[in-house]
Amino acid sequence: MGVTDTTQQAFNRAQELKQFEESKLGVKGLVDYGLTSLPSLFVHPPETLSTLKPTRPRPDSIPTIDLSCCDSFQRPSVVAEVGRAAREVGFFQVINHGVPTEVLDRTIAVVKAFHEQPMEAKARIYRREMETGVAFFSNLDLLHSKAASWRDTLQIMLGPKLADVEEIPEVCRNEVLEWNQQVQRLGSLLLGLLSEGLGLSAGKLQELTCLENRVMVGHYYPYCPQPDLTVGLTSHTDPVVITLLLQDQIGGLQVKHGDEWVDVVPIPGALVVNIGDILQIMSNNEYKSVDHRVLANPSREPRVSIAVFCNPSDQENEYGPFPELVSSDKPAAFRQFTFSEYMRRFFTKELDGKSLINYYRA
Numbered sequence: 001m002g003v004t005d006t007t008q009q010a011f012n013r014a015q016e017l018k019q020f021e022e023s024k025l026g027v028k029g030l031v032d033y034g035l036t037s038l039p040s041l042f043v044h045p046p047e048t049l050s051t052l053k054p055t056r057p058r059p060d061s062i063p064t065i066d067l068s069c070c071d072s073f074q075r076p077s078v079v080a081e082v083g084r085a086a087r088e089v090g091f092f093q094v095i096n097h098g099v100p101t102e103v104l105d106r107t108i109a110v111v112k113a114f115h116e117q118p119m120e121a122k123a124r125i126y127r128r129e130m131e132t133g134v135a136f137f138s139n140l141d142l143l144h145s146k147a148a149s150w151r152d153t154l155q156i157m158l159g160p161k162l163a164d165v166e167e168i169p170e171v172c173r174n175e176v177l178e179w180n181q182q183v184q185r186l187g188s189l190l191l192g193l194l195s196e197g198l199g200l201s202a203g204k205l206q207e208l209t210c211l212e213n214r215v216m217v218g219h220y221y222p223y224c225p226q227p228d229l230t231v232g233l234t235s236h237t238d239p240v241v242i243t244l245l246l247q248d249q250i251g252g253l254q255v256k257h258g259d260e261w262v263d264v265v266p267i268p269g270a271l272v273v274n275i276g277d278i279l280q281i282m283s284n285n286e287y288k289s290v291d292h293r294v295l296a297n298p299s300r301e302p303r304v305s306i307a308v309f310c311n312p313s314d315q316e317n318e319y320g321p322f323p324e325l326v327s328s329d330k331p332a333a334f335r336q337f338t339f340s341e342y343m344r345r346f347f348t349k350e351l352d353g354k355s356l357i358n359y360y361r362a
Contacts, residue, residue, distance in 0.1 A: 016041045017142070024126035026138040026152035028302075029119050031222045042230045044147040049229065051261065052295060055254065061262040062255065063089060064270065068096035070189060082190075083197025086275050086283075090290035091255050093270040094190075099182045101269050107179050108248050110172035111218035112304045114154055117171065125167070130155070133163025150224045150296045151232050158183070158214035160313040176216065183244055183308045187211045190242060190273060191310075198283055200324060205282075210241040212313035221252065221303035224296040232294035232303070239346040239356065240276030240309040247272060250303035256291040264292075277357045278311065278342070281334045284321035289357065315340040334360045 020041060023029065030039070063085040070078055085092035114122070125136045128143075138152045139145065154172075157163045158180045168176055191211055192202035205211075221232045232252055247253060253264040253272070264272060280289040297303045312319065320336035337360055345356055 013041065017148075020138075020148075021142065024123040025119060026115075026122065026126075026136070027150050028115055028152050028220060028222045031225075032119075036225050038150075038224075038226045038229050042148045042150060044230055044234075048147075048231065048234070052228065052231065055261055055263045061089070061257055062264050063092045064267060065092050065094050066096050067094050067098070067189065070193070079193050079196045082193040086194060086197060086279075086287040088288070089255070089257060090288035091264065091272065091274045091292070093264070093267055093272050095267065095270050097186055097189075097271055099186060099271070103178060103182060104246060104269065104271075107175050107246060107306060108304050110175040111154065111306055112220070112302065114169050114172050114218065115152060115220035115302070115304075117169075121169075125169070130157060132167040133157035133161070134167040134169075145234070147230070149233055150221060150227075150230050151294070152220045152222075154218040154220075156216045156218075158216050158308065160212045172218075179216070179306070179308075180214070183214060183216075183310075184211065186271070187214075187242070187244060187308075187310055190244070194242070194275075194279070194287070198286060198322070198325060200322065204322070205241065205279075208317075208319075209313040210278075211310050213311040213315075215309045215311075217307050217309070219294075219303075219305045219307070221250075221294065221297040221305075223300050223302065224298060227296035227298040230296045232296050235291045235293040237289045237291055237357065238274065238276040238309060239278065239342060240311050241278045241282075242276055242310050243274045243307050244310065245272040245274070245305060245307045247305040248303060250297065250299055250301060252295045252297060252303055253305070254293050254295065261293075276309070276311075278319065278339070280357060281360060282319060282322055284325040284330065285333045286325065312339050315343075332362050335362050 016039060065081045122136050125134055127135045128137055133156060135155045139148050142148055156168060156176055188206060188211060191205040195204040196202050224230060247266055249266045251266055254261040255264055275287045275289050277289045279287050316338050318336045318338055320334055321332045326332045
């Protein structure tokens, strides 16, 4: 391919990208218009597509941990399970976590309802800046990525400063506020267990404000007419301390475990927890932040998931491996950094796996 062809291709892509972004339709809007084949904007390269396939069910790959015994003499065994899952897999599901089933169902239902409103209702908040703490968009990395992914997102700032409540769409406002309360309670419990799993005090991570900066994303993965040509979410790791995920029963989330991709099979009533890059660094490589992705949805029923990313609110504090976890036998594996610097780097690159965490290796 000559330079002229490459330039023309880049120009065509830029035009298509601009048209899609300015339409404010999102992917759901394309589906509603009866699209039967993917715009080239969404077609991923062969090296990505060649690895995409549902895996054989292996329900034992992603541990399921019962949290009902956390306040009893059995807490040490729960701590051991959480620590093992964080070290070996980087993902686990929790059951008996104290969030009522009706709250889970309601939260999924209202995020789905937001995305299924008429286009005009969503277009009002279609934006990429977060001044109000609320935004609807398609693809966080749309403007940097080599190919777009088949999903739309509602993003809401939950803390340290809650989004302007009037800006939170009315269709899901009360449920989002309730979900924020549930996440704070459960997040506190999980950070305590993860701290103890490192041999630290239960309050160590919370003392560092690791639960105070919370961002919620409500992803909507509509039916994809050509799921073998695109993805719902590209392979990446989360630039966070932990992520707490509520997913419906459609499936599609996959985790890299060793050299293979493993399905995170939905369990009714369960929540998914994964270790983020920041916690891998703070744990001095004890805990693992692993690549994960979402396949494009071949089902006529949309897939809905709600993730809350938990991070430190003190953006200018320096973070690195806990001194208690550094020794002559195990020196610090990472350099110190500020959280604001870390996020600046994250938002100026594609969602492309471990390259950012490797940047901070000592």
